[in-house]
Amino acid sequence: MTATGDDRPDDAVVKAVAQNLRDVGSRVERAAAEAGRSADAVGLVAVSKVQPADRVAAALAAGHRLFGENRVQEAKTRWSSLRERVPDLRLHLIGPLQTNKAREAVALFDMIETVDRPKLARALAEEFARSGRRLECLLQVNTGEEAQKHGVAPAELEGLYRIAVEECGVPVSGLMCIQPIDEAPAPHFALLAELAAGLDLPVLSMGMSADFEAAIHQGATLVRVGTAIFGERPRPPAAIG
Numbered sequence: 001m002t003a004t005g006d007d008r009p010d011d012a013v014v015k016a017v018a019q020n021l022r023d024v025g026s027r028v029e030r031a032a033a034e035a036g037r038s039a040d041a042v043g044l045v046a047v048s049k050v051q052p053a054d055r056v057a058a059a060l061a062a063g064h065r066l067f068g069e070n071r072v073q074e075a076k077t078r079w080s081s082l083r084e085r086v087p088d089l090r091l092h093l094i095g096p097l098q099t100n101k102a103r104e105a106v107a108l109f110d111m112i113e114t115v116d117r118p119k120l121a122r123a124l125a126e127e128f129a130r131s132g133r134r135l136e137c138l139l140q141v142n143t144g145e146e147a148q149k150h151g152v153a154p155a156e157l158e159g160l161y162r163i164a165v166e167e168c169g170v171p172v173s174g175l176m177c178i179q180p181i182d183e184a185p186a187p188h189f190a191l192l193a194e195l196a197a198g199l200d201l202p203v204l205s206m207g208m209s210a211d212f213e214a215a216i217h218q219g220a221t222l223v224r225v226g227t228a229i230f231g232e233r234p235r236p237p238a239a240i241g
C-alpha cells in the first residue's frame, strides 16, 4: 500500500500482479493450443470485486484492460474516475442485476453478462432506448439448476432468448454460467456450449481461476479470473450468484 494513500501500487504488488497476469496468459495460450483454438479468441476478464485498489492499479499498469465486477455500487465507486483516465477500459457486470439498478449499470458497464429473466431484459431494453447506449448482453444460465443461484434454467433459455432478442431487441451475443462448486465443471461447460450452439450465439463466458482451462477446452470465449490474477480476496464477496 502507498504512503500517500492514493491508488499507486508499490513495486512488490506491481510485480506480483504482472507475473500472475503473465502466468494466467500462458495457461490460456496452452489451453487454447490444446483445443486447437487461437488464444486471441479467449478474453481474460480480470475479476476485481472486493480486491484492494492497489492490486487493480497494478493490473492496469501491466496493461490489462478488461475487468469484471459483480456489484453495481462497488463497481461505480471503483471505476467511475478510473474510466476517464483509462479510455480503453472494458467493464463487464458478472453479478446479479436488479431492475432498479439498470440505469446505473448501463451507464457504467460495457457488457452485462447476467441477463436471467424477462423483467430484466425489458428494463435493459428501456434503458438502452432512453440512454441511446446499447450494451452487448449475455444470458446467464443456471446449468446446475441450483436453487440459490441466479440464471435461467436450461429448459427456459429459449423462451428468455425470444423475449430478450425478438420482443425487446436486446443485443444478446452469448451465454454465461457459474458452474456448481461441488461438481466436475466440464459437463456444465459442455452444456453451455451446446445451448449456445443451438441458438447460434458466439460468446461463451465460463470458467474461473480453478477451471478456466477446462472451459477453454469446451469453447469459452471469455474466462472470468479473480484470485489467480489478484490473489485471495481480502474479505468474502457477496455470495456468487
Ligand SMILES: *Cc1c(COP(=O)(O)O)cnc(C)c1O
Pocket (backbone or CB within 6 Å): 047, 049, 070, 094, 095, 178, 207, 208, 209, 210, 224, 225, 226, 227, 228, 237, 240, 241
Ligand atoms: C468472483 C467471480 C469469479 C472469479 O472467481 P475466482 O475463483 O476468484 O477466479 C468469476 N465469476 C463470477 C461470476 C464471480 O462472481
